[in-house]
Amino acid sequence: MRDLVWGSAGEAPEACAARLAGTLDIADRRWRLQDYPRCFVGRQAVEHLMQRLRRPREEALALGQALGELGLLVHVVQEHPFLDEDLYYRLAWSDTLDRVDAADLWRTAEDLLPSLSASRSYRGRTFDDCFVGAEAVTRLAERHGLHRVDAWLALHRIAQWGWIEHVTRSRPFIDGHFFYRWRGFYRWRGRRP
Numbered sequence: 001m002r003d004l005v006w007g008s009a010g011e012a013p014e015a016c017a018a019r020l021a022g023t024l025d026i027a028d029r030r031w032r033l034q035d036y037p038r039c040f041v042g043r044q045a046v047e048h049l050m051q052r053l054r055r056p057r058e059e060a061l062a063l064g065q066a067l068g069e070l071g072l073l074v075h076v077v078q079e080h081p082f083l084d085e086d087l088y089y090r091l092a093w094s095d096t097l098d099r100v101d102a103a104d105l106w107r108t109a110e111d112l113l114p115s116l117s118a119s120r121s122y123r124g125r126t127f128d129d130c131f132v133g134a135e136a137v138t139r140l141a142e143r144h145g146l147h148r149v150d151a152w153l154a155l156h157r158i159a160q161w162g163w164i165e166h167v168t169r170s171r172p173f174i175d176g177h178f179f180y181r182w183r184g185f186y187r188w189r190g191r192r193p
Contacts, residue, residue: 001066008055008063016063017072017093024048029088036076038149039088046084057084071160071172078174090149092157097150105144105154112139113164113182120179127167130179137175148175 005013024040025048042064049060064082067073075081076088116131116139133155141151152175158164159173159180166172167179 001069004066005063005070008059008066009053013067013070013072014093017067017091020045020048020067021091021093021095023052024091026091031088036088036090037147039076039090042083042085042087042089045082045089071156074156074172077176078172092153094150094153096147097153100144100146100150100154105140106158108140108143109155109158109163109182112136112143117182122179127179130167130181133174133178133180134176136180 002013005011005016009016009019011019024045026038026040028035028037029039029041030036045064046057046060049055049063050057053060053063055063061082061084064073068082072092073082074090074092076090080087082089113131113136116135117129118131119126119128120130120132121127136155137148137151140146140154141148144151146154152173155164156173163183164173164180165183167181171178173180
């Protein structure tokens with residue numbers, strides 16, 4: 001995927017995401033009484049990439065999909081891959097978050113996530129030693145004075161590194177009522193939960 005981005009955009013995927021953050025029509029949007037902060041429309045992003053890179057629609061779509069597979073672009077509720085449709089997406093990029101001390105965020109996650117962990121049930125099944133994604137986002141945002149999107153992004157990045165995982169390993173990190181486990185404790189001690 002990284003090669004596809006380099007070939008289409010002529011820059012590293014992270015640089016491409018940063019550039020898109022400054023050129024796409026990113027705004028707070030609303031759909032069915034739900035607010036989605038700092039997002040853009042997939043179809044408009046494809047058209048923007050076509051014009052900016054002078055590429056056909058299929059290549060612009062493939063570039064967006066590659067950024068999605070690399071975790072740099074996500075559907076706002078993480079239900080769709082990047083599509084050339086009127087769906088909302090968000091870049092996993094934030095100038096605000098990049099100004100926060102990463103080591104301080106890491107220490108917060110290391111202290112916070114295990115403290116939020118408990119046995120939880122869903123549809124008759126019990127999941128031990130897990131936390132709720134939305135609760136973790138709320139607490140991280142409060143502790144560092146971040147917007148929810150930035151707190152989600154910090155946890156999303158930690159999940160991409162493999163330190164947070166969904167209890168059934170079927171979902172990425174979502175700011176919602178989904179159960180996750182903190183794997184950092186077990187990694188350092190050489191065992192898995």
